[in-house]
Amino acid sequence: MPCPPSDVQAFDAHATDADLEDLRARLTAARLPEAETVRRSGPGRHRWDQGVPLADLVDVVNYWRTDYDWRSFEERLDRIGQFRTTIDGLGIHFLHCRSARADAVPLLLTHGWPGSIAEFVDVVDELADPEDAETPAFHVVVPSLPGFGYSDKPAATGWGTEKIAAAWVELMGRLGYRRFAAQGGDWGGNVTTVLGGRFPAHVLGIHTTFAEAPPGLTTDGLTAVERRWTEETRDFWRHRAAYAKQQATRPQTIGYSLVDSPVGLLAWILDKFAEWTDTEDSPFETISRDRILDNVTLYWLTRTGASSARIYYESHNSLDPELRVDVPTAITMYPRDIEKCPRPWAQKRYRQIVHWRSPEKGGHFPSLEAPAYFTKDLQEGLTAVLATHR
Template sequence: MNRSTSDVQAFESHATDADLDDLRARLTAARLPEAETVHHAAPGSRRWAQGVPLADLIDVVNYWRTEYDWRSFEARLDRIGQFHTAIDGLGIHFLHRRSARADATPLILTHGWPSSIAEFTDVIDELADPKDADTPAFHVVVPSLPGFGYSDKPATTGWGTGKIAAAWVELMERLGYSKFVAHGGDWGGVITTVLGGRFPEHVLGIHTTLAQPPSGLTTDGLTAAERAWAEETHHFWHHRGAYAKQQATRPQTIGYSLVDSPVGLLAWILDKFAEWTDTEDSPFETISRDRILDDVTLYWLTRTGASSARIYYESHGGVNAFDPELRVDVPSAISIYPCDIEKCPRAWAQERYRQIVRWRSPERGGHFPSLEIPEYFVKDLQEGLAAVLAANR
């Protein structure tokens, strides 16, 4: 599809019947391993000690093959409003929902991995047109990261978090939003931090569920709870971060499996939804199978298992790595959910985020709060951004 460098064009998502038939055929013909060799006496985290349990995977695969409705998700995206534009030669797909309120503020929401724009589809309406007239309203923009979903797959290196943040500024300007607020978690949190640090002339402030402190800070002066956070984060990256090391060093190798096998893709992603959510045994305690399959099917139909993994390769180390000296001077609201994988003490966060106007530690929720506890997430985001906007007055 030919585009000029500044055109923004409407976009419709529509998988072919042949692609959906192929998906079902592959699910039917899948070869599965034997059951995991762990105790099955009772539900709990140990049941997932070797990864996704066979019985759980079979249940989701059967539902995906016989009951899941992809067309419903496509219709939801179309109702929100989908668009495409080219920035630096790369096609960027995004959702755009303008508020009916005259006082609405532009807001860009950035997802991470292994999520996608599917992470935010159920919260966009309330952010754009809240039921309470005293609650801030937003013109909501939700882009698909390069190599994710319906955005193009980069054919060369260079699309790390810094370049993506610069592309988001260009995207917002094309939509007429020269100043805006930003939110993100996971890689979206890193990109949101870069937006606030590098582009303060455009970014009014940020809200993030991932605060990244500078390296080398000590635990001196931290409370016992904050020390526990630091220890949990350290443990995660040293004992449970193999997926990130794989994608940061050999994304092409794992990519063959993720693009060729829907069951392999499902297991790779479902494992993270299980481990990173605030649940006792299964991610489906808080997130429906449909919502997780919206995300997984988007990866499958767009063949982005390999290209999405490359954000780790592009952003871990080298010239595209996160700038350790970056400081964020715009107003920042930060929420650290109890079951997220990285939890940053406020004293550490303040070393990078110089104007924290709101800090929250919710009582529940994990890495995907917009899916796990959407009503709370929306309220927290509204209140956090209200504090950010108040600091600009």
């Protein structure tokens, strides 16, 4: 049974003028290092070989300090609809946009790191009230993970992806949604996999851009493309995942810098947007500076650099190797994502794949990089999922 409405409270995101002035002052007073030693004469990914190039960072910092408008993002969140509720003693913040369509299906969208609810603000409207009447409509719920955004910061260990998934079921029940579809990528994909595997009585089906195969599978029988995927994923974890090791083992240590320095926070997050997007030189080729700064500023104002990093401490490599997902599943593997799972491997965990896509473009943040394609693919994937229940 849904909980009384009093258990869910409307929420208004509003930073104080003092906090915004403090941010600008810190940006003005920032101490920056010298330029990287791999400077290139022209654009290209190699400019980022040592991390965020100084010139790029200075440009974004100046824009953040002088032109960026946080208030417009706050207004966007308020237009969608913001709420909070307390689950297992922890305050959970979420966006909730109810569709005007009588046939709408509840849909839970879960973000990852270094993302946030900002990943989905550009797709909520079309998902809730699509222009095409033949396209499925959804009551969209977008929670902030524990320790992220306006959700509370856990004061003790235990808030890993298994507990988060259980909390999401409780959240959806409080909104009157006993059964729902779920989507996610990155940590959101992990949570979505747990939802599909642990709670089939509540989950109609899932869509994920982050399928995780059971361990120990061989490359025998894979296509050349699929073998290349496994090599690229292995290369990522061997050579480009220091951030994950740091956050999984010492989140508190890096957290001091992320909470104290807006430039440090920006560089830590911007580095991932640059490397993980399907671009040739800069993440701003596909994602606006405003949307990336919406995301970074949300981390800054809520002081969640340390608390968000702890999801790695709680859940890094923790997905149950025996977990199987029997609910209908839609999977999309974007070519420039950091982990790509071959379909034969995915089928070992996801037992009812009803929709599989491998587009020619796109990276780790598809709802930001290509929101129109992401939305259409999600609608098509969930159409296939829902068709199995007819």
